[in-house]
Amino acid sequence: MVDMLESNLLGSSPQFAHVVAQIRRIAKFDVTVLIGGETGTGKELGARAVHYLSARAAQPFIPVNCGALAESLVESELFGHERGAFTDARQAAPGLISEAEGGTLFLDEIDTLSAKAQAALLRFLQDRTYRRVGGTQTRQTNVRLIAASNANLDELVKARQFRRDLLYRLKVMPLIMPPLRERGSDVVELARIFLDRLNREYQGQTAPKRFHPELSAALTRYSWPGNIRELEHFIQREYLMCEGEVIHAALPQDGQMPNPSIDRYNAAFKQAKARVIADFERSYVTSAMARARGNISHAARIAGQDRSAFSKLVSKYRVASTAEQEQDSAE
Structure with missing residues (x-):
């Protein structure tokens, strides 16, 4: 004992x-x-x-x-x-x-x-x-x-x-x-001990994992108000959520412990939102250009936008303009 x-x-x-x-x-x-x-x-x-x-x-x-x-x-x-x-x-x-x-x-x-x-x-x-x-x-x-x-x-x-x-x-x-914040290098030492324990516990279920160098350095910058218990739970949570072999955890900032599940949800939400906006812009630009028969100036007026800004959207989504259509026809 x-x-x-x-x-x-x-x-x-x-x-x-x-x-x-x-x-x-x-x-x-x-x-x-x-x-x-x-x-x-x-x-x-x-x-x-x-x-x-x-x-x-x-x-x-x-x-x-x-x-x-x-x-x-x-x-x-x-x-x-x-x-x-x-x-x-x-x-x-x-x-x-x-x-x-x-x-x-x-x-x-x-x-x-x-x-x-x-x-x-x-x-x-x-x-x-x-x-x-x-x-x-x-x-x-x-x-x-x-x-x-x-x-x-x-x-x-x-x-x-x-x-x-x-x-x-x-x-x-x-x-x-x-408190953990007063124990200097013990933070990284304890984190690695917890990681080693998890690698042994989940041996055969997942590949052994290791910390990204930047994570080890960041662990010492956080105040850890929950001390050792908070550190252990943080390492376990990030270990289980990590799909690769290197743990790139959301780093503690502004005195608050990040919530990995919330961070991942927010990232997925932003990606989905960006796709929806892109699909809408592509459809809207294509429709306006079709109504204007490929004339960017006319399409910009239909869309109620500045020609320069609308032209950038046309280029971004590679919608053919009248000039491009005429050039393709000549070729």
Whole structure:
């Protein structure tokens, strides 16, 4: 598991090497960790690294998305409940903290917890004891807690949306996962790793693909607000949409990620529109010239256009004029 985990800590930039060194250091100490960073920077991967590089590696790692927990059931999910504690509680449930016994409980998006849930979690962090919902027995547990958030918890504390005392309890050992835009050459390195994975995954279904040199250079110019997750999805999308062996992707510009399907639709629409206009112009010019019996000046008056402009259309669509018809007849 450790070898597999290390193979997923991808990147060789000094910025990321520093984070990896922090993870290895933090893993040695059995303390609460608070992981910060923008969305898509790999906060759960960082949490898993801390767990599997620690003495708790053989015990469970239980991830919890706090944002997906119903407010009325947060305490029941975390601490468990006794039979009959509430409607539909037909049997007792141990709770996620009990499932993580001896290992690590990872609370992602911890900023989404309600005030009531924050208070309950604070009590648990103070002495690692808890009671199941509807129960009277106080239980002791041996669990390491790692929390993560892409929000600025200090600002939420100022806005009174997050408990200051809870933040202090969580922020024993802070770890910040850096955004992709600050990791320099890691962008291209990660993109090539994702491409290699796709070539292996789709081996036999499509020819191996490679990046156009201009794409590799452009990847470093985009800010990647969705970070590693956005980069991985972008490479996968362009890989699957590429019909050749060289990926010529629409490059990110103006702070926005291009949508390849929309770009291709727009290109096809423009081509179809150009064909329709050309067919109409050819038909209209041919009809006007036929009515004017090949006389460009007369045809231009019929079309209501300047003779010079109309003459260019005649040449563009190779419609024979009176002079050309007379010359053909003489020959």
